[in-house]
Amino acid sequence: xxxPVILAxxxxxxxxxxxxAAPVTKQVVDRFIPGxxxxxxxxxxxxLTDKGLELTMDVVGEDITSPxxxxxxxxxxxxxxxxxxxxxxxxRVEMSVKLSMxxxxxxxxxxxxxxxxxxxxxxxxxxxxxxxxDAEDHTTLDSMFxxxxxxxxxFPGTGCxxxxxxxxxxxxxxxxxxxxxxVRLVKGAYKEPAEVAYQQKHEIDKAYVRILKxxxxxxxxxxxxxxxxxxxxxxxxxxxxxGRKLDEYEFQMLYGIxxxxxxxxxxxxxxxxxxxxxxxxxxxxxxxxxxxxxANLRFFVRSMxxx
Ligand code: FDA
Numbered sequence: 001x002x003x004p005v006i007l008a009x010x011x012x013x014x015x016x017x018x019x020x021a022a023p024v025t026k027q028v029v030d031r032f033i034p035g036x037x038x039x040x041x042x043x044x045x046x047x048l049t050d051k052g053l054e055l056t057m058d059v060v061g062e063d064i065t066s067p068x069x070x071x072x073x074x075x076x077x078x079x080x081x082x083x084x085x086x087x088x089x090x091x092r093v094e095m096s097v098k099l100s101m102x103x104x105x106x107x108x109x110x111x112x113x114x115x116x117x118x119x120x121x122x123x124x125x126x127x128x129x130x131x132x133x134d135a136e137d138h139t140t141l142d143s144m145f146x147x148x149x150x151x152x153x154x155f156p157g158t159g160c161x162x163x164x165x166x167x168x169x170x171x172x173x174x175x176x177x178x179x180x181x182x183v184r185l186v187k188g189a190y191k192e193p194a195e196v197a198y199q200q201k202h203e204i205d206k207a208y209v210r211i212l213k214x215x216x217x218x219x220x221x222x223x224x225x226x227x228x229x230x231x232x233x234x235x236x237x238x239x240x241x242x243g244r245k246l247d248e249y250e251f252q253m254l255y256g257i258x259x260x261x262x263x264x265x266x267x268x269x270x271x272x273x274x275x276x277x278x279x280x281x282x283x284x285x286x287x288x289x290x291x292x293x294x295a296n297l298r299f300f301v302r303s304m305x306x307x
Contacts, residue, residue, distance in 0.1 A: 032254065032285070041278045066102065117131070131151075205230070209231070251273070
């Protein structure tokens with residue numbers, strides 16, 4: 001019940017100001033967003049890759065309000081890629097981007113987002129890695145998929161995310177399950193209306209399995225974005241049935257969530273990629289993590305009242 005309330009708060013400017021300014025917030029935020037600058041996260045990149053994990057990096061930020069902020073987002077990713085170049089980790093560290101941070105919701109936003117994200121994809125390719133386009137709320141997805149298709153003409157490895165809770169996703173998965181495509185399947189983290197999305201957990205989980213089956217039986221490269229132990233076991237079974245080798249799909253989880261499981265899957269020989277977010281504009285990302293697990297909210301509130 002709390003999830004939708006927290007998700008509504010994630011879009012409120014007043015709540016953003018209140019929570020961002022709370023003195024103890026930072027300690028709780030650090031669990032999910034381990035730094036504010038590139039310098040903060042480079043040691044984490046080294047540590048996780050030394051442990052046999054792979055990463056996808058997210059410079060946090062979304063729902064920007066000016067073209068200058070979109071340019072700043074592009075530049076933040078370019079600076080990150082510049083740092084990664086020196087580490088020579090190639091596709092072991094890729095980028096995840098939210099197109100709303102690149103200007104998608106502004107006037108002329110589709111073209112603006114494409115113009116801002118293209119140099120990031122080019123720079124990533126130049127250091128031997130790729131970019132995945134995150135999925136935001138359902139109103140942004142036609143534009144996201146069109147940008148994905150456009151980028152794939154020059155950079156076929158550009159990935160995208162699909163969300164099991166949306167009714168449209170089974171058709172999207174069939175379209176995307178083609179040779180060379182990289183598709184991350186997640187349950188979905190936004191507050192979506194009943195006209196477009198399943199509302200019950202069991203319905204979302206069932207849709208996840210159906211879509212995963214399509215991806216595993218298809219020709220592309222499935223990226224299983226979930227911490228759900230049941231879905232991870234089903235993914236292994238479906239991969240096996242589809243005759244996929246261990247390097248023909250990968251698991252992905254968020255930094256700070258079920259970290260033991262990251263290491264366990266990697267030790268079993270799986271490709272395991274940790275979605276690692278950093279930056280100062282962490283509010284939206286953090287609130288979605290609170291909404292996913294009410295216990296996180298209790299922990300957050302307790303840390304505030306115990307100060
Ligand atoms: P579920 O929510 O059922 O959780 C399973 C178990 O995992 C829980 O019981 C708990 O133990 C643990 N867990 C899950 N979330 C937790 C949390 N916040 N804190 C503590 N424990 C938690 N969404 C989206 O709409 N667009 C996107 O682009 C992405 N991108 C993305 C990338 C990656 C790599 C991941 C893993 C997830 C996303 N998501 C996303 C988020 C996704 O839609 C979903 O909200 C979360 O993954 C939670 O769903 P689970 O599949 O983990 O299952």
